[in-house]
Structure formats: C-alpha cells, structure tokens
Amino acid sequence: MKLIDNITRYVAYFTAIILALLVLLVVFDATSRYLFSEGSTALQELEWHFFDVVILLSIAFTLRHNAHVRVDIFYTKFPEKLQVLINIFTAIFFIFPLSFLIIYIGTGFVEMSFVQHEASSDPGGLKYRWIVKSLMPLAFVFLLLQAFKELVSDIKKWRSL
Incomplete structure (x- = not known):
C-alpha cells in the first residue's frame, strides 16, 4: 500500500x-503575443496539453488527500462510521466502474490516434496527439490504484469503529 502512495506522490x-512550466509558458506566450505580435x-x-497533464494526473492525488468534490455540507455532519461507509460505497459503485470504463474506452482512442498518426x-x-490522449487511461489507472488503497484503509477503519 505504501507503494501506491509513493506512486501518487511522485506523479x-x-x-x-x-x-510551473505551464505558468512560464503562458507568460512567455502572452508576452510574445501582446508585446511583439508573435504567436504560435x-x-x-x-x-x-500541459493543462491536461495537470488536471488528469492530479485526480489520484486529490483522492489521496480527501480533497475531491462532494457535498461536504452534509458529509461533514455525518458520524465518522457513516462517512467511511459512504467512502466505501462510492469507491465500489462509482470510482471503480467509471475508472474501468474510461481505461477500456480510452485505450481504444489512444490506439486509434496512434495508428492514424x-x-x-x-x-x-x-x-x-496520441501522447496527450494516453493521459486519460493512465490517469484513471492511477486513480484506480489509489482508490483501491483508500478502500482497503476505509474497510479497516470501518471495522475498528
């Protein structure tokens, strides 16, 4: 399980x-466009593409740190055991199926993009273009790994409560 957290951290x-490179690139692009009338x-x-990398590869990290979007106005008022049960339920019935679906379908899109150049x-x-398209299934592989690790942790936590 430590391996999954390490993978998520290094990603x-x-x-x-x-x-950081995206920020520099945007500053350079805007400066060259507005000051020198040169665009690319x-x-x-x-x-x-850099924005895609940032968004897609941050999904697993967000799950790891429990910073994903949900209706916290209700969730935070629930008892801890119910919160953990909700986490287990959402992992099994939402994150896993969605991740498998996106990996399965996304791999086909990447393959088609690669074959068609x-x-x-x-x-x-x-x-x-296949390089940036490959981020979609890759991001959901990372999410699937992290969700599995969180599921195991939540099951242990639920049993101890």
Whole structure:
C-alpha cells in the first residue's frame, strides 16, 4: 500500500513541475503575443496539453488527500462510521466502474490516434496527439490504484469503529 502512495506522490511532483512550466509558458506566450505580435499555434496547444497533464494526473492525488468534490455540507455532519461507509460505497459503485470504463474506452482512442498518426488540424500545431490522449487511461489507472488503497484503509477503519 505504501507503494501506491509513493506512486501518487511522485506523479504529483511531476505534475507540479508541469504546472510551473505551464505558468512560464503562458507568460512567455502572452508576452510574445501582446508585446511583439508573435504567436504560435504549437505553443498554445502545448499549454492545453500541459493543462491536461495537470488536471488528469492530479485526480489520484486529490483522492489521496480527501480533497475531491462532494457535498461536504452534509458529509461533514455525518458520524465518522457513516462517512467511511459512504467512502466505501462510492469507491465500489462509482470510482471503480467509471475508472474501468474510461481505461477500456480510452485505450481504444489512444490506439486509434496512434495508428492514424493523429495530429493537430491547425497549421503549425503539434503532432503525436496520441501522447496527450494516453493521459486519460493512465490517469484513471492511477486513480484506480489509489482508490483501491483508500478502500482497503476505509474497510479497516470501518471495522475498528
């Protein structure tokens, strides 16, 4: 279980680096566009791809730190045993099925993109669209691993309450 937390942590470090690079890229792009009237389609698409990395690879980290979106106005008022039961229920009936579905369908999209040599339709855009598309199933593999670890922890916690 420690291995899963370590994977999630290192993916989060990588995501933080990409986020810092995204900030620098946006500043550079905006400066070159507004001060020098020079723009680049490839730079704008790279910004979108970096944003995809940040969002998708942060999902498991968010689950690990219990910072995901839910209706906390009700959840926080529930007894701890009910909160843990809700976590178990949502992992089994929502996170696992959704993750498996996205991994299954997403892998097909990545494969099709790779085989077709999919690239940006914009002149000067980025090639190898399959790379960014591969983040979708990969992100949900990480989420699935983290959800499994959290499920095991929640079951232990529920039994001890």
